[in-house]
Amino acid sequence: MDLEYFLENYSMTGFHPYVVVNDNTGVNVEVNEADYEIWDVKSKKGREYIKKYNTQKNTFKEYTGYVIVVKKGASVPIQTCFLTSQKGFVQNVQNLIVLEDDCEAEIFTGCLSNSHVNDNEHNAVVDMFVGKNSKLTFNMVHSWGKTSLVFPKTKVYVDEGGVFLSNYIVWDKVKTIVMNPKIYLKDNAKAVSKALIYSHEGSDFDIGGTIELKGKGSSGEIISSIVSKGGKYINHSEIVGEGVNTKGHVECNALLVDGGYVEAIPVLRALNSETELTHEASVGKISKDEVEYFQTKGLNKDIAKELIVKGFVNSSLKNMPDEVSKKMKDIIDGVKNGF
């Protein structure tokens, strides 16, 4: 896939501003407005915020990244894109997203490598702070190369009454992704983390996450959907019920189209008798009944299977933001080589 195609089809949602970071160069746009700020992570202001929020330690020698701060009362959509365009390049990123109290932000991130670039690597440390009664929707579509290695380390802190919604999609080939964000919730905060992954032959995924329900009345869900056509996918999703009157749910659904290794490990840890934690998982091949049903409608087996996979994906996209599900539907409808 070339860059233009990606930017047009995967990443461009019409959100403004559009922050693009290529390899380890700095951010292309800095903003200092009443509603929000965007800074290069290495800028003076950027460094101040990193220090103020006591983020994860950044041990990179060379790195790039952004600091986004959304101010109290504001509501902003922001689009970002990280890409690598040199063979063998190791991109190191530190990002910080801060939502002050009583504000809202929707961030759409596309991450990719140029199609002719092999053996690249993307490392990241990401910290997100969602203030009291604020809401952050974080949408991420990954499209790295089939030889790419991807290792983001994300921590999310949600203050009282805050909401964090994450929608994460990997559809194209990639070599390795290890991504297990940790989300910490204070009183009455809520987090829903959804992922839709297409596992290709040769791919190796370790994707899941942890939600710690620290505050009373907080709730969290981790919902993963996997279409497996080879490769290895391990999902380790954990919810820790620490506060009283907390609720957590882990769900993992995998559709085995053609081989592949899928391992779903739901972990529920109750540290309090006033917590309610549930999980459900299903791993299985395409239903023969459904294929036959579509055959009785005159469709051949391959088309029937394709329709069922699309149905599975549509179900997974349900309740995701319109621009995410629409983008995904466009991408999937555009799959030329079938499933």
Next chain:
Amino acid sequence: MLEIQKFTVKKQEKELLKNINLSVSKNEGIVVFGPNGGGKSTFFKSIMGVGDFQVSGKVTFNKKNILNLDIEKKVQLGINYMYQTAPLVKGVELSNLLALMKEFKGSLEELYEEMREPLKSLDMEYLFDREINVGLSGGEVKRSELLTLSLLKDSKMYLLDEPDSGVDIENVKRLGNFINTMVKGKSYMIVTHSGEILKYLNPDRGIVMINGELVFEGDVNEILNEVRRNGYSNFSKKEL
């Protein structure tokens, strides 16, 4: 048209249908009667190739052996099947299926326009963009299934498994009239328990299937009256 000879069907070594012999002519309508578990649904499914059955014997359609053909090849030959209980398919909207069946290249809005008339005739415009059979009532499922059935091209024979079950009286009339139009000039076999839908059709004869055997063949009304009076206890092999 459809010739069935010494047709035996097993599932995991259990014999479900035994030595069925039946001939269905062009434009002929046959009602298949029988108690629950008698083998009626298995009969249709195994002709169609739906489900995991071991079949033996001979089944030809217009002299072509169809026993081991893929389901969609049978559909292409003109044999169309309506499930008693159609599966629900999460995430796939009826409109997606209609577009594929009609090989429609336009937008969904254009497809809706094109489908407006048949959708309306089954009072199911609102089901156009719903997931297939998900959360629908029994009657809605039947209407939806009939709609897609009616779209299949070059139909020559319909196998209709209880199209009226779970359907209220008013809708039985609607479905009956729809089926009557659909099967005009075609052959069909229909399973019904209530017989209500037969008011709107004009079948030629009835057959009774009990314990996987075809035990009786005769006039539809006679069979229906006997079933209503005495159930299936008086039907036996010797009456054939």
